[in-house]
Amino acid sequence: MFNYPIQIRRLINEISKFPGVGPKMAERITLYLVKNYVKTADELINAIEGIKEIKICKICFNISEEDICSICSDKTRNEKIICVVESPEDIITIEKTEKFKGVYHILYGLINPVNGIMPDDIKIKELLNRIKKSDEIFEIILALNHTVEGDATALYIHKEIKDIKNNIKITRLAKGLPTGSDIRYADEITLGQAIVERKEM
């Protein structure tokens, strides 16, 4: 029985680990790369190599070219308001609305016991440490999706923050966003409005 050479099978296997890419799609991408090797692969290899230089911000965990990201090091941003998001894509979406001038904190996931994701698996401890270390913070915006996981995570964080500091205002985005929908797919106007009309928890 014919099978692809090991080099090809290895690449198919690696590509099939990408989100939303199954084995069939991985096979198509790999064969495309084989066919167009000279044109495409060098560019792709360079682009992937470039990712190695990317860092994670030591304060908010945003993707960055430096140890501290451009938002955290921007002195015009209001450090007293932290907007908590699930992933770096959410920051891009929120920045487009131009309705938020505070700083961020990325959790890299939401609490989801069914999938084995517990509070310690995402960057909640790091958020609480940030809050403990500063006397300046007066609002935490939980810009998490209005889904089961988003609600569970928001409630958990709310309780943990109140245990440390009772005087911090904790808000969530207004329900203008359709229930169950993803912040990152919301249009800028709807999301901007949801930020402006955020509600205290």
Ligand SMILES: [Zn+2]
């Ligand atoms: Zn940062």
